[in-house]
Amino acid sequence: MRQVVMYGPGDVRVEERDDPQIVEPTDAVIRVSATCICGSDLWPYRAAEPVDHQVMGHEYVGVVEQIGSQVRTVSVGDFVVGSFWASDNTCEICRAGYQSHCVHRVPMGMIGTQSELARIPLADGTLVATPGMPDADLVPSLLAASDVLGTGWFAAVAAEAGPGKTVAVVGDGAVGLLAVLAASRLGAERIIAVSRHADRQALAREFGATEIVEERGDAGVDRVKELTDGLGAHSVIEAVGTQEAMMQAIASTRPGGHVGFVGVSHDVAIPGDALFMSGVHLHGGPAPVRQYLPELVQLIWDRTIDPGKVFDLTLPLDQAADGYQAMDERTAIKVLLKP
Amino acid sequence: MRQVVMYGPGDVRVEERDDPQIVEPTDAVIRVSATCICGSDLWPYRAAEPVDHQVMGHEYVGVVEQIGSQVRTVSVGDFVVGSFWASDNTCEICRAGYQSHCVHRVPMGMIGTQSELARIPLADGTLVATPGMPDADLVPSLLAASDVLGTGWFAAVAAEAGPGKTVAVVGDGAVGLLAVLAASRLGAERIIAVSRHADRQALAREFGATEIVEERGDAGVDRVKELTDGLGAHSVIEAVGTQEAMMQAIASTRPGGHVGFVGVSHDVAIPGDALFMSGVHLHGGPAPVRQYLPELVQLIWDRTIDPGKVFDLTLPLDQAADGYQAMDERTAIKVLLKP
Numbered sequence: 250m251r252q253v254v255m256y257g258p259g260d261v262r263v264e265e266r267d268d269p270q271i272v273e274p275t276d277a278v279i280r281v282s283a284t285c286i287c288g289s290d291l292w293p294y295r296a297a298e299p300v301d302h303q304v305m306g307h308e309y310v311g312v313v314e315q316i317g318s319q320v321r322t323v324s325v326g327d328f329v330v331g332s333f334w335a336s337d338n339t340c341e342i343c344r345a346g347y348q349s350h351c352v353h354r355v356p357m358g359m360i361g362t363q364s365e366l367a368r369i370p371l372a373d374g375t376l377v378a379t380p381g382m383p384d385a386d387l388v389p390s391l392l393a394a395s396d397v398l399g400t401g402w403f404a405a406v407a408a409e410a411g412p413g414k415t416v417a418v419v420g421d422g423a424v425g426l427l428a429v430l431a432a433s434r435l436g437a438e439r440i441i442a443v444s445r446h447a448d449r450q451a452l453a454r455e456f457g458a459t460e461i462v463e464e465r466g467d468a469g470v471d472r473v474k475e476l477t478d479g480l481g482a483h484s485v486i487e488a489v490g491t492q493e494a495m496m497q498a499i500a501s502t503r504p505g506g507h508v509g510f511v512g513v514s515h516d517v518a519i520p521g522d523a524l525f526m527s528g529v530h531l532h533g534g535p536a537p538v539r540q541y542l543p544e545l546v547q548l549i550w551d552r553t554i555d556p557g558k559v560f561d562l563t564l565p566l567d568q569a570a571d572g573y574q575a576m577d578e579r580t581a582i583k584v585l586l587k588p
Numbered sequence: 589m590r591q592v593v594m595y596g597p598g599d600v601r602v603e604e605r606d607d608p609q610i611v612e613p614t615d616a617v618i619r620v621s622a623t624c625i626c627g628s629d630l631w632p633y634r635a636a637e638p639v640d641h642q643v644m645g646h647e648y649v650g651v652v653e654q655i656g657s658q659v660r661t662v663s664v665g666d667f668v669v670g671s672f673w674a675s676d677n678t679c680e681i682c683r684a685g686y687q688s689h690c691v692h693r694v695p696m697g698m699i700g701t702q703s704e705l706a707r708i709p710l711a712d713g714t715l716v717a718t719p720g721m722p723d724a725d726l727v728p729s730l731l732a733a734s735d736v737l738g739t740g741w742f743a744a745v746a747a748e749a750g751p752g753k754t755v756a757v758v759g760d761g762a763v764g765l766l767a768v769l770a771a772s773r774l775g776a777e778r779i780i781a782v783s784r785h786a787d788r789q790a791l792a793r794e795f796g797a798t799e800i801v802e803e804r805g806d807a808g809v810d811r812v813k814e815l816t817d818g819l820g821a822h823s824v825i826e827a828v829g830t831q832e833a834m835m836q837a838i839a840s841t842r843p844g845g846h847v848g849f850v851g852v853s854h855d856v857a858i859p860g861d862a863l864f865m866s867g868v869h870l871h872g873g874p875a876p877v878r879q880y881l882p883e884l885v886q887l888i889w890d891r892t893i894d895p896g897k898v899f900d901l902t903l904p905l906d907q908a909a910d911g912y913q914a915m916d917e918r919t920a921i922k923v924l925l926k927p
Contacts (some may be wrong), residue, residue: 492860504681504688509782514864521854525852525873528874543601
């Protein structure tokens, strides 16, 4: 099969690899219908994380081709959506809603889903079958559910977005934009999107943003405070992963408010005294997307939400390198790859 | 009147100062019945914070001597308990339960309550009158409510201690010990106190601790994990304020669990990647003690709880220097001063 491999920073290739096989009786193998490039894939691409001949990708939808002898809840031929952590969905941590920290979790990024086929460990716990074969136009949205939508949703839940709340979203990548959508669905009264790109501002407004702030850092904090009687937002979502974004998020939140952070942290150190004096709640990390998948798949199936709009470039898998370049140069928000 | 002044690190004196006067029509002046030395007072005493001829103290109970023209809810002769932040209790932040971040807050530590008399700004918002004049044996417990009990209570609430939860408490000072009491009152199933001092372990057990862990740092984390099926505690309270204690607290918490931190942060920097991967909730800061005062005063008045046990040394105000020394050398957990 064909699979994307990052040889080193900036060096993405598609090469022939052995087809995956059932290894454990709880595995499934799926034929990938669509996969995509994640903002987090750009960290190694930009040499901000080490990388050496690494298979890539952790977002996927597809059709089950094989199942192990102990798989019960998905069948060959099912169209399925999974998350970037395989999880058993039965352990105490999963049952508490934190499947991304499952005691038996397997990172899909180590298996790689930018490929024609993929082995899915713990298939019963990991995969959610759609009600039937989706129409082609639903596939991008279902793919979004596997990471960026689920991550944005978790961020909005972690930030306690809801009725009566003013929510600010720091980060206008796919996750930030879908956090806007999530905050809107969760009933937030006002949603302030922080973005300086006209195309992303437009999508943020389409997803439910009521205000746009273009300033970043301290100026961005001041602007959010101006918009909130000097108090700060009730709920702030951090969807970048840098020191500046994290501190902007904390400082934009009123005392007692909630920061939901889902940007993968890089060289971030939160000063204890600033956090102490802020009085905010801080929660985040790898999103337990699996918790939200049944609900998100249904919202997409019913055409209530259209998160697939974040994909503004679709390429064949063989042109993955062009996709990485487009996201690196920010000429695309998010790239869908078709195996 | 007599008042404690810290001339510099390690140099505590009691000197004659002008009696406080009503400045704002919302002020009250109280005659202090009892005050005490806070763990946070040791930071400047140990030169970990700058200090120069600073009046000291922010914990107090006493009898109202004068009120300003706009004070409505307390009267001359009332016995009152207040918190270490004066707050209006009417602003949007106060109404959300975060009186320690009141938009009009005044830090009592800048006024100093290790004194015979003290001016209390925003008296209506700040002070809670007891049902009558308390018996002498209730005074230490009422004094504890003004900071250490209220702070421990907030820490337990922030850590979401409650039925079915295993709670770990890092820090065996007065706040940590009273966080044990709070977790117990909130219905926690198991309470693990981290302490290596026999007298403090005994008090922790009296307040409701079910297990003791003597190890600190990584060894302490391992021990808490051993006691919790390898998962970590649901709720962890950090009541120290150091890097080691904060990281021990985060690492002792299971994914999706809650850390309540109330140790005043000193030279703490939380690595973003460790926090991200931990999946915990983090909340803390200066406790909104005022929120809990009516409930805590009633529990004390009814003799349901006896937080005053944390005071293991009582001295006249004039011997404040001896009290600082005893706490610095850890020969006393907490020192009550009688003006």
